[in-house]
Amino acid sequence: MPLDDAYFDYPHRSYGMDHDYYDWSMLVDxxxxxxxxxxxxxxxxxxALQFFPLNQRGRPFSPPGGMTTAYPDLRHFTLREYxxxxxxxxxxxxxxxxxxxxxxxxxxxxxxxxxxxxRRVVERGDEILCHGWDMDTPHxxxxxxxxxxxxxxxxxxxxxxxxxxxxxxxxxxGRSQSPHTPELLVSNGIEYMCDWINDDMPYQFRTPAGExxxxxxxxxLEDRFIIMHNLHSETEYAxxxxxxxxxxxxxxxxxxxxxxxxxxxxxxxxxxxxxxKLEEVLRxxxxxxxxxxxxxxxxxxxxxxxx
Amino acid sequence: MKEDPGxxxxxxxxxxxxxxxxxxxxxxxxxxxxxxxxxxxxxxxPHRKAWPKPVPDVVGYGTRDYxxxxxxxxxxxVLDKxxxxxxxxxxxxxxxxxxxxxxxxxxxxxxxxSHGIYNTRYTYGMDEAQEKAMIEDGIETILKHTGQRCAGxxxxxxxHTEVTMDLFAEAGGIYTxxxxxxxxxxxxxxxxxxxxxxxxYSLEMNDTxxxxxxxxxxxxxxxxxxxxxxxxxxxxxxxxxxxxIPLHAYQVGHPHRLKAFEEALEYITGHxxxxxxxxxxxxxxxxxxxxxxAVADIAEKGSQ
Numbered sequence: 001m002p003l004d005d006a007y008f009d010y011p012h013r014s015y016g017m018d019h020d021y022y023d024w025s026m027l028v029d030x031x032x033x034x035x036x037x038x039x040x041x042x043x044x045x046x047x048a049l050q051f052f053p054l055n056q057r058g059r060p061f062s063p064p065g066g067m068t069t070a071y072p073d074l075r076h077f078t079l080r081e082y083x084x085x086x087x088x089x090x091x092x093x094x095x096x097x098x099x100x101x102x103x104x105x106x107x108x109x110x111x112x113x114x115x116x117x118x119r120r121v122v123e124r125g126d127e128i129l130c131h132g133w134d135m136d137t138p139h140x141x142x143x144x145x146x147x148x149x150x151x152x153x154x155x156x157x158x159x160x161x162x163x164x165x166x167x168x169x170x171x172x173x174g175r176s177q178s179p180h181t182p183e184l185l186v187s188n189g190i191e192y193m194c195d196w197i198n199d200d201m202p203y204q205f206r207t208p209a210g211e212x213x214x215x216x217x218x219x220x221l222e223d224r225f226i227i228m229h230n231l232h233s234e235t236e237y238a239x240x241x242x243x244x245x246x247x248x249x250x251x252x253x254x255x256x257x258x259x260x261x262x263x264x265x266x267x268x269x270x271x272x273x274x275x276x277k278l279e280e281v282l283r284x285x286x287x288x289x290x291x292x293x294x295x296x297x298x299x300x301x302x303x304x305x306x307x
Numbered sequence: 308m309k310e311d312p313g314x315x316x317x318x319x320x321x322x323x324x325x326x327x328x329x330x331x332x333x334x335x336x337x338x339x340x341x342x343x344x345x346x347x348x349x350x351x352x353p354h355r356k357a358w359p360k361p362v363p364d365v366v367g368y369g370t371r372d373y374x375x376x377x378x379x380x381x382x383x384x385v386l387d388k389x390x391x392x393x394x395x396x397x398x399x400x401x402x403x404x405x406x407x408x409x410x411x412x413x414x415x416x417x418x419x420x421s422h423g424i425y426n427t428r429y430t431y432g433m434d435e436a437q438e439k440a441m442i443e444d445g446i447e448t449i450l451k452h453t454g455q456r457c458a459g460x461x462x463x464x465x466x467h468t469e470v471t472m473d474l475f476a477e478a479g480g481i482y483t484x485x486x487x488x489x490x491x492x493x494x495x496x497x498x499x500x501x502x503x504x505x506x507x508y509s510l511e512m513n514d515t516x517x518x519x520x521x522x523x524x525x526x527x528x529x530x531x532x533x534x535x536x537x538x539x540x541x542x543x544x545x546x547x548x549x550x551x552i553p554l555h556a557y558q559v560g561h562p563h564r565l566k567a568f569e570e571a572l573e574y575i576t577g578h579x580x581x582x583x584x585x586x587x588x589x590x591x592x593x594x595x596x597x598x599x600x601a602v603a604d605i606a607e608k609g610s611q
Contacts, residue, residue, distance in 0.1 A: 002434035007350045008441065010424065013403050019347050019363075026407060028380045061360060141361030177365045195365050198372035200562075219366065220561055230522040240525060244563035251381075251562075260562075 021182070022205045022214065032256020033201065033306040035299075039292035040252035041245075042299050043285060044261045046194075046217060047091060048171070049106045049121070051113065051134045052080045060142070063135040063174045065224060065265070080267045084110070084117055087270015092124075094275060098282040101293040105131040105171045105194075105263075108155040111162035122163050127295040129169035129194070130159050136173075143178045152184045169296055171195065175219065183207035192300050200248070201259060202303045213300050217261045223268040223278075237269075238277040242284050249288060257306075259299060260285070314472060314495050315488065315505065316605050324600045326491060326547035328592070332582035333543025334536070335589045336575060339484070339508060339553045340382055341396040341461075341515075342412075343426040344404055345371045354431035355466065371426075371557050375405055378560020383411060385569050389576045394586040396422040396461045396484065396553070399445045402452035409452055418585040419453050420484075421445035421475075423463025430466040439474050446478055458482060458587040461508065476503040482590035484508035490539060490548045492593040494602050502598055504590050506549065509535070513553040518564070529567030536575045543580075549589060550575075 012018035035042050054077045056067040065080065067073035095102050104121050106128060111118050121128065132139070133155045139148055160167050168191040172181060175195040182205055185193055192213035196205070197220075205214045219225050221244055226237045245260055252258035262281075269278045285291055294302075328335045348362045358364035386393055395412055397419050402409050412419065423430075423445060430438055446457045460475040461484040472483055476497050483495060486505040495503045510516050512535055517523045523531070532552065539548045552572075559568045576583060 001432075002437050003352065003432045004350075007352065007428070008437065009350070010400065012346070013400050013424075015406070016404060018344075018404070024405060025376065026380065027377045029407070141363055175366050176360060177363060179363060196369045197366060198369035198376055200377050218561075219370075221563060230524075232522075232524050236524045236526075240563040243525065243566050244561070247562035247565050 020206060022203060025203065027200060028255065030201070031306065033303055035257045035292045035302055037292060040257060040290040041249050041288075041292065042257060042259045042302075043100065043291050043293045044103070044217075044259060044296050044299055045095065045100055045293075046103045046105055046129070046171075046261070046263045046296070047088070048131060048263060048265050049084060049088065049104055049110055049117065050080065050131065050265070050267070051084075051107045051109050052077060053134055053136045056136045058136070060140055061138065061174075061176075063138065065228070065267075066135060083265060083267025083270050084114060087266030088117065090270045090272075090275045091264065091266050091278070094279050094282060097279070098286045099293070100282055100286065101126070101295055103127040103129055103169070103295050105129040105169075106159060107131045107134045107173070108158040109134045111158050115162070118162050122165070127169070127297050128159065128163050128165050128167055129171055129296070130155050130167050130190075131171045132173040134173070138174055138176045139172050139178050139181045140176050141178050145178075145180050145184075148178055148180060149184050152181075152188050156188050156190075168192065169194065169215070171217065182212050183209045186210050186212050192296065194296070202300055213304070215261070215296055215300060216259065217263050219263075221261075222263045222265070223274075224265050227268060227274070234274050234277045237274075238280045241281045245285050249290065252290070309469065312469070314486065315493055316496070316609050318493065318605045318608060320490070323491070323546060324597065324604050325545070326593075326597055328547045328582040330582070332580045333547055334540050334580070335547065335549045335582045335584055336536075337394050337549070337551050337584055337586055337589060338386060338391050338572075339396050339551055339586065340386075340393045341422060341553060341555045342379065342401055342408060343371060343374070343398040343422065343555065344401050346425050346427040349425065349427035352429045352431060355429045355464075357427040374555055374557030374560060375401075375408060378556030378558075379408055381560045381565055382554060382556045383415075385565065385572060387415070388569075389572045391572065391576065391583055392417050392585055394418040394420060394459070396420060397449065398422055398424065398426050398463070399448040400424050402448050406452070413453055418459075418587050419449050419455050419457065420459030420461065420586060421449060421457050422461045424448075426464050429464055430462055430468055430471065433468060435468075435470055435474065438468055438471065439478070442474050442478050446480075458590060459484060459506065461485060472503065473498050476501045481594060482506045482586060484586065491546070492549060492589060492597075494598055494605065502594050504593055504598065506551075506586050506589050506593075508551045508553055508586070510553075511535070512551065514558040514564075514568075515555050518558045525564040525567045528564070529571045532568070532571035533574050536571075540578060540581070
């Protein structure tokens with residue numbers, strides 16, 4: 001049996017992308033961006049505060065960092081909880097030591113589970129993003145739109161209520177989206193999302209409800225990706241972030257503002273043997289004068305002003 | 308199904324007729340940037356899924372799109388700096404989707420060879436007429452948009468049939484990148500008896516294999532490239548060899564990976580007696596100077 005003739009139809013084989021979400025654009029062809037104060041490089045550090053349910057459904061797929069053994073997987077459940085109990089406080093101390101601005105992306109269910117943690121974060125005054133309901137509530141192709149709309153609304157209501165912040169940024173659990181996710185986010189007052197990893201700078205994304213900004217937040221540079229997925233050492237984590245910084249810092253000097261976006265997990269870098277590597281990275285970055293440490297909302301605003 | 312593809316005969320590395328590359332070079336060095344395009348929602352091939360997640364696979368698709376939006380220019384700048392002309396393994400639909408990239412490569416006199424239409428359209432399950440039409444589509448697209456007659460082929464997503472090499476050679480191609488059995492070019496056995504050559508395109512030095520499959524650290528990749536070169540360079544004094552670095556801008560074009568690659572490229576191109584060239588030039592030179600001697604030597608050794 002040969003393949004169906006339809007396999008040789010290429011309905012989108014023409015200029016630009018094969019979808020309408022965003023326009024085709026090469027980074028080098030865009031207008032250079034100048035960050036406030038003439039700094040070449042914006043630094044965005046996001047701390048992901050996550051909850052991985054012990055009774056993980058894993059449908060239609062398990063979250064990165066989720067349960068892996070037969071029920072009850074106490075091993076992974078408690079390792080992730082370590083981040084919310086212990087690791088986060090080490091991370092905060094390190095960030096404050098180097099005076100680095102930070103944002104928090106929070107699974108909304110944590111507002112009910114750990115009000116102390118939410119209060120602690122809110123009191124700092126840092127920007128808070130919604131990270132969906134929990135790590136086992138993915139947004140995915142084939143999901144019922146009404147069901148997804150309920151999850152988006154519930155997650156945002158809970159977090160806005162608990163934090164008193166407008167919450168205009170979003171990171172989906174596992175960065176997974178359905179075809180409707182961006183539209184639902186716009187309908188619920190979200191101004192930027194951080195799931196698409198196809199760029200080093202922000203860009204505008206279309207939805208039937210209006211535009212939303214895609215903010216780049218590298219997965220390749222996540223602590224989880226380098227250390228847990230790739231099984232690289234803690235030293236390698238630091239090397240890779242520093243090499244990335246050096247490359248972007250140089251490029252920013254030549255081509256206009258660039259953004260180093262680091263997504264970190266208290267359950268990973270908050271371990272005693274890893275925290276020193278985060279400090280090493282922050283020491284290297286903050287020793288450069290041309291770094292603008294900012295929240296994602298500030299970075300988005302500065303980027304939009306430069307368009 | 309066959310036990311052995313039958314595309315080449317056993318031919319020991321030792322005692323082969325000596326190859327000398329132009330100007331007495333010992334290593335023919337080429338860099339093959341894969342410039343690929345993946346579809347968000349491709350037609351389904353019953354033999355291979357395009358994406359692990361339901362459409363839209365935001366992470367899978369976005370990872371690849373990064374190469375064209377961001378990584379390509381970084382890689383191109385590095386190749387420019389060290390005087391390397393890329394041999395582009397091209398998802399030929401890039402000519403339609405992203406002609407800006409094609410123009411930049413043309414300005415630099417880079418070679419284009421076919422890597423299928425999209426890297427989300429697999430050869431598995433095609434009958435001979437379908438695969439022939441797909442191969443010819445790629446060749447015609449390259450000719451139309453670049454003016455080049457496509458000489459080489461790397462099957463899309465490394466998906467093949469038993470007749471892939473036959474069909475590509477019959478469509479006018481002279482080399483394949485799909486065989487990893489040697490460090491020198493070798494003749495390929497085809498039903499047509501045409502002169503057709505395998506040009507080494509190292510899977511081991513391929514950044515996607517290194518970073519995604521083997522999950523290797525960026526600086527270690529740089530060390531691997533140098534070690535690979537050092538040994539080939541030493542052996543090339545006795546008998547010329549080929550070194551290839553196959554690249555993907557969505558891998559090596561990331562800020563945390565560029566430096567280690569650049570250092571390796573600086574190291575390799577800093578040596579004398581290295582022929583910095585393209586896949587087509589290696590294939591043509593080999594076919595012109597060494598192909599017949601190789602066929603005779605293979606026949607002689609096979610009969611012993």
